[in-house]
Amino acid sequence: MAHSHLLDVLLAIARHQGHDIDLLAELVEAIRPSSRRPQDASARVKHLIALLEQDQGLRAGLADYLRRLTSGMRFHRTFTDAGIPGGAFWRELKRRLVYKVLPPQPEEGTSDHLLVNVFFRERDAEWVDCLDEQDLVRLLDLLELLNDEGSIRWHVEELVFALQVLGLRAAGKAFEDEVMRMVPTYENLDNPFVALADEMDDHIARVRLGERSRDHQDEGYRHVLLLLGQCRTFIERAYANTEQLGMGFSANQQLIILERLLDRMEQVLGLLVIDPDRAQRSKQVQLLRELVRLSAGSTHVLGFIDRSTQVVAREITGHAGRAGEHYITSTSGEYGHMLRTALGGGALVALACVLKAWAGTLEASPFGHAMLYSLNYAWAFIGIYLLHLTLATKQPAMTAATIAATLDEGRQAPSAERYAALVDLLARVWRSQFIAFVGNVVMAFPVAVGLAYGWNTLFGPELFAHKAGKMIHELDPFRSLAIPHAALAGVFLFLSGIIAGSVSNRSKHARVPQRIAAHPVLKLLLPAKRRQALAAYYEANAGGIISNFWFAVFMGSVGMVGAFFGLPLDIRHITFAAGNLGLGLVGMDWHVTPAMVIVPVLGIGLIGLFNFLVSFGLSMVLALRSRGVAFGEVMPIAGAAWQHFKRHPWVFFFPPVRK
Numbered sequence: 116m117a118h119s120h121l122l123d124v125l126l127a128i129a130r131h132q133g134h135d136i137d138l139l140a141e142l143v144e145a146i147r148p149s150s151r152r153p154q155d156a157s158a159r160v161k162h163l164i165a166l167l168e169q170d171q172g173l174r175a176g177l178a179d180y181l182r183r184l185t186s187g188m189r190f191h192r193t194f195t196d197a198g199i200p201g202g203a204f205w206r207e208l209k210r211r212l213v214y215k216v217l218p219p220q221p222e223e224g225t226s227d228h229l230l231v232n233v234f235f236r237e238r239d240a241e242w243v244d245c246l247d248e249q250d251l252v253r254l255l256d257l258l259e260l261l262n263d264e265g266s267i268r269w270h271v272e273e274l275v276f277a278l279q280v281l282g283l284r285a286a287g288k289a290f291e292d293e294v295m296r297m298v299p300t301y302e303n304l305d306n307p308f309v310a311l312a313d314e315m316d317d318h319i320a321r322v323r324l325g326e327r328s329r330d331h332q333d334e335g336y337r338h339v340l341l342l343l344g345q346c347r348t349f350i351e352r353a354y355a356n357t358e359q360l361g362m363g364f365s366a367n368q369q370l371i372i373l374e375r376l377l378d379r380m381e382q383v384l385g386l387l388v389i390d391p392d393r394a395q396r397s398k399q400v401q402l403l404r405e406l407v408r409l410s411a412g413s414t415h416v417l418g419f420i421d422r423s424t425q426v427v428a429r430e431i432t433g434h435a436g437r438a439g440e441h442y443i444t445s446t447s448g449e450y451g452h453m454l455r456t457a458l459g460g461g462a463l464v465a466l467a468c469v470l471k472a473w474a475g476t477l478e479a480s481p482f483g484h485a486m487l488y489s490l491n492y493a494w495a496f497i498g499i500y501l502l503h504l505t506l507a508t509k510q511p512a513m514t515a516a517t518i519a520a521t522l523d524e525g526r527q528a529p530s531a532e533r534y535a536a537l538v539d540l541l542a543r544v545w546r547s548q549f550i551a552f553v554g555n556v557v558m559a560f561p562v563a564v565g566l567a568y569g570w571n572t573l574f575g576p577e578l579f580a581h582k583a584g585k586m587i588h589e590l591d592p593f594r595s596l597a598i599p600h601a602a603l604a605g606v607f608l609f610l611s612g613i614i615a616g617s618v619s620n621r622s623k624h625a626r627v628p629q630r631i632a633a634h635p636v637l638k639l640l641l642p643a644k645r646r647q648a649l650a651a652y653y654e655a656n657a658g659g660i661i662s663n664f665w666f667a668v669f670m671g672s673v674g675m676v677g678a679f680f681g682l683p684l685d686i687r688h689i690t691f692a693a694g695n696l697g698l699g700l701v702g703m704d705w706h707v708t709p710a711m712v713i714v715p716v717l718g719i720g721l722i723g724l725f726n727f728l729v730s731f732g733l734s735m736v737l738a739l740r741s742r743g744v745a746f747g748e749v750m751p752i753a754g755a756a757w758q759h760f761k762r763h764p765w766v767f768f769f770p771p772v773r774k
Contacts, residue, residue, distance in 0.1 A: 129176025190226035361624030457554020468694035489671030563697030583702025605729025689723030
């Protein structure tokens with residue numbers, strides 16, 4: 116069926132005397148394989164060659180048609196533009212999404228116009244790259260394409276012009292303010308991009324005059340490659356300064372564009388070089404493949420997002436990881452300290468539970484209630500943070516980054532050694548989380564009970580008696596949405612970790628602490644020592660305070676958002692669940708059946724588990740991706756952790772005894 120269709124298309128092309136590009140699109144469609152059988156493309160190309168060898172008329176018709184389409188075709192813009200981000204992250208993302216739905220139509224007579232209309236599938240580059248080179252060389256020979264001196268000179272001129280444009284763009288980008296702030300040591304004429312631009316101009320001029328041999332041993336070519344390497348070192352130093360200077364999306368995007376420009380320059384230089392061990396036809400096949408690959412990749416969205424966010428995500432999760440080191444206990448002393456801080460956190464949460472129940476009785480609009488709930492959560496979370504107490508489930512977003520960093524740093528070690536270190540870290544993370552759960556729950560419950568009795572004594576029992584049934588029901592994992600709501604709280608915990616890292620990263624990149632210390636108005640009001648202390652306090656605590664505030668807003672307003680959309684949205688957090696259980700039991704005056712206690716207690720455990728799993732899982736995914744660690748590493752680690760748990764289960768709950 117495919118073979119007969121191929122013949123029909125060739126016959127139509129042989130009869131055609133115009134420049135209709137749709138016939139070429141039909142020819143490629145006849146060759147294009149299905150995603151399940153990519154090998155079919157090679158067989159179809161071989162059949163195409165056989166048909167052309169057998170029929171002189173088909174061969175002449177296709178050759179004339181392709182010459183009419185490609186004669187004088189400009190392709191330099193494919194090399195200068197395709198696949199290279201054109202600007203800011205959001206602008207480029209929007210452009211790619213729009214082009215996926217409504218592809219662009221470049222100017223006719225350009226390679227972009229031909230490629231967009233013929234190779235319009237994202238997977239086209241993959242099957243074209245898998246075609247046998249000798250088959251493609253044979254096809255070009257049969258059609259007698261690209262074999263005259265005029266065509267070769269035209270292709271060289273297009274490549275040289277592309278190289279010139281790329282060099283100018285790279286030099287301009289290298290002096291963007293966002294880039295220079297990342298490498299302040301290059302703020303002078305020692306910038307390697309200046310030398311690259313000068314050398315590139317000289318090399319291009321000599322190539323045009325025929326003074327360069329265009330082989331691998333040419334001195335000018337080798338010097339350009341050397342300068343390209345120095346420019347890559349410039350970019351590496353910018354990334355290396357990320358921890359000290361922070362990394363904004365804009366700076367990251369500029370560096371990505373610079374990397375792409377350097378890659379493209381090296382690619383074009385390689386196409387210009389005449390390789391004595393490789394025939395000219397093979398070089399032409401390489402050029403055609405590159406054109407298809409560049410065009411097909413220009414609308415990729417996921418790859419663009421992944422590359423554009425990786426470095427910033429690494430810095431954000433890196434901040435979380437540095438914070439997370441404080442949430443992982445190793446010794447009995449640290450374990451005991453975690454328990455004490457968790458007990459304090461549980462006490463504050465119990466008070467927040469009482470105030471939330473009271474706020475729910477006030478006459479206010481849905482927005483007013485959301486604001487009251489958010490402010491109530493905010494004082495509790497920020498208070499816990501500033502008093503250096505512990506809220507269970509706040510740690511997973513932090514500790515995941517530490518685990519990912521450990522995995523990344525141990526890449527060169529043998530698998531057994533890497534996994535042993537990681538399993539030990541996982542055991543410490545789990546027992547730290549376990550004791551934080553225990554401390555929060557065992558303190559939140561009795562403090563909530565005591566506060567409820569105090570409230571009843573002062574103001575009467577109506578508040579908790581009215582809400583008791585609802586509080587108990589919301590902890591039932593079987594007859595309520597407690598588990599989905601716990602998972603939603605896990606998402607908010609993850610987002611709060613991202614916000615903490617993002618605020619700290621942006622603060623460093625924008626030099627906020629230095630700006631506070633040097634603020635002209637503050638200089639009139641405060642001595643230098645106080646300003647430095649204020650700047651240091653901001654640097655150390657801004658991320659934590661702001662992230663806790665937004666976590667409170669998420670938790671307090673989700674119910675209002677759900678009501679607006681008609682969705683049963685709410686949150687369940689293990690510590691608040693324990694406090695609400697105490698309030699509910701007091702409200703019922705302890706007139707409950709055993710099941711009415713056992714089921715909510717089970718619900719509290721499951722709520723804590725899903726708080727942990729969701730926030731830790733999302734944070735782990737981001738942390739692994741930010742470091743380029745394959746997700747395939749996760750299963751072997753999980754298996755090693757399970758084996759370790761079977762051998763030493765207690766180390767996942769209690770610190771080992773040091774002899």
